[in-house]
Amino acid sequence: MRDGPTRATLPVIVASATLTVMAGAVLGPVVPGIQDGVGVSESLAGLIITTHGAFIVLASPIAGALIDRYGPRRPYLAGLGIYALGGGAGLFIDSFLPLLASRAILGVGVAFVYTAITVLIYDLYRGDRMDRALGLRSGANSAGAAVWPLVGGALGVVSWQFPFAVYLLAVPLGVVALAAIPNTGRGGSDVATDGDGLSAATERSGALGVLRRRPALLAVYLLYFAANALLYAVVVFYPQLLTGIGIDSSFGIGLYLSANGIAGGVAGVLYGRLKGQFGAHPLVAAAFGLWIVAFALATVVASPLEAFAPVVLIGVGIGLVFPSTFVWVESLAPTAQQGQFGSYVAMAGYVGQFVSPVAFGPLVAPFGVRAVFAAAALVAVVGLASFAAAVRR
Structure with missing residues (x-):
């Protein structure tokens, strides 16, 4: 019931x-x-x-x-x-x-x-x-x-x-x-029907079968993985950049990370209204654009005031991408298996958080911490191009 x-x-x-x-x-x-x-x-x-x-x-x-x-x-x-x-x-x-x-x-x-x-x-x-x-x-x-x-x-x-x-x-x-x-x-023996008219029993052929039939799900998981990896490039490496411009207290660093979270929170609260006006695809494309600008700015910021702009822009992008990911999983995953395919979102996100310092960290010693943000900007450029190509298809 x-x-x-x-x-x-x-x-x-x-x-x-x-x-x-x-x-x-x-x-x-x-x-x-x-x-x-x-x-x-x-x-x-x-x-x-x-x-x-x-x-x-x-x-x-x-x-x-x-x-x-x-x-x-x-x-x-x-x-x-x-x-x-x-x-x-x-x-x-x-x-x-x-x-x-x-x-x-x-x-x-x-x-x-x-x-x-x-x-x-x-x-x-x-x-x-x-x-x-x-x-x-x-x-x-x-x-x-x-x-x-x-x-x-x-x-x-x-x-x-x-x-x-x-x-x-x-x-x-x-x-x-x-x-x-x-x-x-949800649960029990009810047979649900998804948006393509297929019964849940048909879709229970296995996760790989669903992913082969709906490869866009893999793109959604990759998007969530990349967003978390880019977010943690900020969490892990931005404090080092701040130290280089004279902000070395834990409270001062916390203010910048809090600004990132607040910006994401505001974007999330406004997400329903923005999606209704523009649609999810333009919002995600805009998020990639914000990330490109933000990480490029992080390579050149020289003052404490300037350093707020990158974290705010990155936070806004996160606030647009995260709910879009869940919206697409709901629309793409078979109704009777939304728990299973929703769980893969969590997996993709936490793997992205783990991989981020491993992937970006080796750049710090030879090139300095700003190289991390240059690489992140490049990742965002590739992400935007890949997203645009996927939408066209």
Whole structure:
């Protein structure tokens, strides 16, 4: 039986979206404290920030399969519980390996929440309302990237373990979600029909069969991968550029990264209106154009004021691309397998975040940090040309 959304449904979904980005962002400012607290090197302390991402990639297909089988509500609620358990455990753990294990558990919880809220939006909203909901979800992610590091830094002044308490917000959110998140009718033995008139049973021939029939899905995943890789070129390397122009305090650097998140949040909030006026394809093309200009500017900025422009433009582009990705997955993936194919979006994004410093990092030593942004501008040029060619086809 399918129930409709209540007035509280979308706010709960949007709040859950901030949790997925908070998983790593809230601990960024306290990495030195973690290093001292558990007695490990800086690189091992960094694993506390990144391990959950690996488990998001591993657990996402499982989450997607369960969502398609049972509907998104139960996996979503279970994900919130796992999230609170894995994240909040850091309050009580003071040794490295148990803390690392708790971060793996957190990653599983994020995978379930991330994909479940995608499918909840697909199931509960249609047309302009879905566009608006996806835009708000993207805006919440960007806003979380701006706010949660500030919260983590403030709590970290008291103790390196205090920021882990923020993960327990998933508990009251889960209590509210019990009432606010309805059953959507997905799952069970119902045979759905997708936009091409094919039954879900026909489409269940396998993911590879669907991808062969709908190669545009691969392009969507590549787009999301590239957007995350470019975003993390900013997150990882822009602080080095800022240091070179005299901004070396963690608070000052945080202001620039927050500006990036705020810009993405504003673009996400406006996404539904912009898509209704221009369409998704022009918005993504515009995002590539913004990225080309932004990364080119990053190669020449010389003052603190000038340095704001690249991060703001990159953030706006992210706020346009992320919801467009989810819109296209909803339209391209078979209805009965939207959990599965929605989970691949999470995988593409987190792999892009991981690959970014590996791909761009080798340029820093021989050419300087600005070479990273020159390379990123070139990637954006290639991306725009490839996107234009794909749209023409």
